[in-house]
Amino acid sequence: MRIDLHAHSTASDGTDTPAELMRAAALAGLDVVALTDHDTVAGYAEAVAALPAGLTLVTGAELSCRLDGVGMHMLAYLFDPEEPELHAERELVRDDRTPRAQAMIGKLQALGVDVTWDQVARIAGAGSVGRPHIATALVELGVVPTVSDAFTPEWLADGGRAYAEKHELNPFDAIRLVKAAGGVTVFAHPAAVKRGRCVPEAAIAELAAAGLDGIEVDHMDHDADSRARLRGLAADLGLLTTGSSDYHGSRKTCRLGEYTTDPEIYGEITRRATGAFPVPGAGGRAL
Secondary structure: OOEEEEEOOOOOOOOOOHHHHHHHHHHOOOOEEEEOOEOOOOOHHHHHHOOOOOOEEEEEEEEEEEEOOEEEEEEEEOOOOOOHHHHHHHHHHHHHHHHHHHHHHHHHHHOOOOOOHHHHHHHHOOOOOOHHHHHHHHHHOOOOOOOHHHOOOOOOOOOOOOOOOOOOEOHHHHHHHHHHOOOEEEEOOOOOHHHOOOOOHHHHHHHHHOOOOEEEEEOOOOOHHHHHHHHHHHHHHOOEEEEOOOEOHHHOOOOOOOOOOOHHHHHHHHHHOOOOOOEEOOOOOOO
């Protein structure tokens, strides 16, 4: 089985619609794909309706968190999307995205960049606006060559010249809320140093003690040494280890299925989840 547990659609900052993402996952030879848009479940219905036969969908979300001033992302799988407390927190994060993006645009304009809200809103479309949309605008304007090059201290990285904060969950609260909604939690790309400061390993141990289920090890932003260190840490803490593409369509260079999760780990994730169940494809509608 080929299992990719981290992918984004136009419901947040990917460039494929949920339906297109399901088709792309099938064409990439995946057996299982997780839809993990940022702080939203808006893409679920379209993805399920378009799910091809032979492909299983894991519903999820990537939750925006912050611990001691360090931004981090928590992958949440197979939770009940209607659970009230977790739903309310996702709404708070989503509602704060627009004023936060507008603040970052203002900072960029003060730095002499001719970016506008209309441009960023056009790029985001119906998706939940975020930094990758602003980064895409910078690429369009020729300020940086790629989206990744916008995530530096010079521009949009945490603490960068054009960075602005938004409402984010404490990761301990995120674990509690996802567990209460019957879901499973995995710390996304915990050693992605190119994105800025990382949560220290001592904090990961505290998160594990609070109920964290796993860490994402095999990821494009982790080098070989980081992966080996994270595997050792996971073994010491009794955490599951996943591998995923973090696919964003054409917005990033990663390919669906570039990194995958072991079927036994996937099986354990599904065994732990009680809020929702993987959805097997039944043919989908024409795309």
